[in-house]
Amino acid sequence: MNLENVLLVGAIVFAIGLYGALTKRNAITVLMCIELMFTAVNITAVALSRYVIPAAIAVNPGAVPETAMQSLLTGQIFTIFIITIAAAEIALGLAIVMAIFRNKESVFVTDATEMKR
């Protein structure tokens, strides 16, 4: 287990999510694939946070101040915000899907074409 392996897993999951989000007709599956992509990005951010030396520490490895240590956790902070935004996104996305379903009795993205001119 090293950085490249974790990034490889993240990239594969992101590519699968991208493929699914572009090709599925059911809007709920599209949202599920977007969640897969969020998860892949989170894995990547945490892996980079764990393995890569931040600039604040690398700039002067001989005498690293205590305050520079927090830059080791930047990726984890990013992940927390991504999870927050993903939660907001899935709530809104599913609300939109349900609203479309109420009006058209269908959740297929190919059926929601009112704005296509």
Add this chain to the structure above:
Amino acid sequence: MILGAGTEDSMVIDVVFWTISVSIIVAALAVVHLKDLFRAALFLVVAFLGAAGLFVLLRAEFIAVVQVLIYVGAISVLIIFAIMTTREVEQGNPFNRLRAPAMTLAGLFLAGVLFVVFATEWNILDVAIANGTFSADTTQMIGETFTTTVPRIAALLIRDYVLAFEVASVVLLAAIIGALTLMRDR
């Protein structure tokens, strides 16, 4: 002890890592390819749990707990709820006409990312520690940072990242109001 240097490169960690990784990838493929939407949602839960396992391996225990609480607990319940109420389970989970171009795009994306990942000279923390780049004090502090992440993340969230934290709260509030407005009977 620092970053678990003795255990980190052991074979057990490798086996666990590849087991989790393969199950995440298989679950992701199942999400895309299964006809039954409900089973696809259950495989999404497997992928989320696997990601939580990876976070534990990557010394991000707090993120792993948040992942289980929010993704496995809340988001998958929301998705399954939406699947059950839209009654599309029997209609299946069809592809649209974009399959070939989307696969090409995803493949190109994967190739580009993998090229960057393997061509970059990463500045790896463990290698620097093993080479003795840091003083003993610094190595000690790095080890402490990764073993006590929760109080550090808490301090960072309400100190350095307080603006982003507040903005995220406003975004969540706006999302709640937006979802309620969209779903309201009128």
